[in-house]
Amino acid sequence: MLQTPDPKTLRDKLSPPKRLLMGPGPSEVDPVVLEALSLPPLGHLDPALLAIMGETQEMLRAVFQTSNPFTIALSGTGTSGMEASLLNTIEPGDRVVIGVMGYFGDRMCQIASRLGALVTRVDAPWGRPLDIEEMRDAISRTKPSVVCAVHAETSTGVCQDLPGIAEAAHEVGALFVVDAVTSLGGQPLLVDEWGIDVCYSGSQKCLGAPSGLAPLTMNEHALERTRERKTPVPGFYLDALLLSKYWDEKQYHHTISAPLLYGLHTALRLLHIEGLEARWERHRTNHQTFRGGIEAMGLDFLPDESYSLCPLNAVLLPPGVDEGAIRATLLTDYGIEVGGGLGPLKGKLLRVGLMGYGSRDEFVTRLLTGLKEVL
Numbered sequence: 023m024l025q026t027p028d029p030k031t032l033r034d035k036l037s038p039p040k041r042l043l044m045g046p047g048p049s050e051v052d053p054v055v056l057e058a059l060s061l062p063p064l065g066h067l068d069p070a071l072l073a074i075m076g077e078t079q080e081m082l083r084a085v086f087q088t089s090n091p092f093t094i095a096l097s098g099t100g101t102s103g104m105e106a107s108l109l110n111t112i113e114p115g116d117r118v119v120i121g122v123m124g125y126f127g128d129r130m131c132q133i134a135s136r137l138g139a140l141v142t143r144v145d146a147p148w149g150r151p152l153d154i155e156e157m158r159d160a161i162s163r164t165k166p167s168v169v170c171a172v173h174a175e176t177s178t179g180v181c182q183d184l185p186g187i188a189e190a191a192h193e194v195g196a197l198f199v200v201d202a203v204t205s206l207g208g209q210p211l212l213v214d215e216w217g218i219d220v221c222y223s224g225s226q227k228c229l230g231a232p233s234g235l236a237p238l239t240m241n242e243h244a245l246e247r248t249r250e251r252k253t254p255v256p257g258f259y260l261d262a263l264l265l266s267k268y269w270d271e272k273q274y275h276h277t278i279s280a281p282l283l284y285g286l287h288t289a290l291r292l293l294h295i296e297g298l299e300a301r302w303e304r305h306r307t308n309h310q311t312f313r314g315g316i317e318a319m320g321l322d323f324l325p326d327e328s329y330s331l332c333p334l335n336a337v338l339l340p341p342g343v344d345e346g347a348i349r350a351t352l353l354t355d356y357g358i359e360v361g362g363g364l365g366p367l368k369g370k371l372l373r374v375g376l377m378g379y380g381s382r383d384e385f386v387t388r389l390l391t392g393l394k395e396v397l
């Protein structure tokens with residue numbers, strides 16, 4: 023028998039410190055959503071839970087701006103959305119074009135390569151969007167079966183324009199897969215109108231729920247591709263056709279977390295009560311206030327305003343300023359979490375999330391006050 027913990031050391035109730043989450047995600051959660059998370063679980067096939075799942079699908083379609091029947095929430099984080107999107111649509115030896123303008127485009131390349139795809143990368147310098155002509159050239163030259171792009175690159179704060187890439191992909195019969203982890207619910211995203219075939223996100227950013235569920239939508243072309251595969255989807259858990267049997271035909275596939283679903287359902291309900299466009303506008307206003315405050319302090323954003331994201335604000339630090347020390351002081355002395363730079367931007371950037379419930383005027387003021395004192 024291995025040693026077990028001494029009960030005397032286990033008496034204290036869990037008491038995580040109070041933070042203001044203003045990093046690249048997770049974001050602040052509305053107290054109403056927190057309450058929903060503590061409601062008693064239901065069985066994963068209980069008719070009441072199935073009804074909540076159906077309402078969640080309906081509300082997700084509206085946020086994605088799609089009429090795709092296959093619109094669900096995967097049990098997993100944003101990466102499960104990325105993995106599911108690629109796993110279901112790529113077969114070994116397939117040609118895939120991926121636009122990379124930061125950390126998460128690179129992650130798509132890694133997953134596609136693991137699936138045996140022949141990946142053509144189109145890179146943009148970190149801090150700039152993809153060049154649509156370069157994407158177009160790569161697509162018409164390699165005739166891929168799948169084209170991928172990140173809408174909101176969380177590592178750089180850049181927003182990618184998508185319809186031109188969708189058009190080039192469809193000209194060669196490719197599916198267009200889009201990562202909307204940091205944009206869904208916080209930045210205009212029109213899945214059907216822009217020609218996106220597969221789109222995924224995460225619950226913990228602009229939707230304002232905790233992490234653990236990944237919204238995913240696939241249109242009929244994408245599902246047809248999955249049905250016609252020569253090889254089985256390499257994985258049971260994220261197989262779209264099996265998941266569709268659970269979400270649409272109510273057949274057991276896995277035991278979804280009821281509390282996480284309550285949280286997402288409540289977050290979506292609050293989003294729709296506010297109104298999708300009003301929410302985009304709130305994210306834009308708070309981003310502009312924050313950008314104005316940062317520029318008044320003599321600091322710059324990494325991306326130009328014309329392609330800056332509203333939910334994720336990438337602030338360049340002056341040379342010689344210790345990014346780690348700034349973030350540590352904000353966390354310990356002010357209780358505010360912000361993110362640092364990734365990859366080539368490590369040490370050079372603060373990444374500030376103004377997402378979902380966390381996109382609020384008073385939080386912007388609190389952070390700007392803290393930054394003025396710390397810098």
Ligand SMILES: Cc1ncc(COP(=O)(O)O)c(C=O)c1O
Nearest residue numbers: 099100101126174176203204224
């Ligand atoms: C653009 C983007 N894609 C994918 C992911 C991965 O999501 P997760 O960390 O929830 O697995 C993230 C996470 O920050 C992201 O910002």
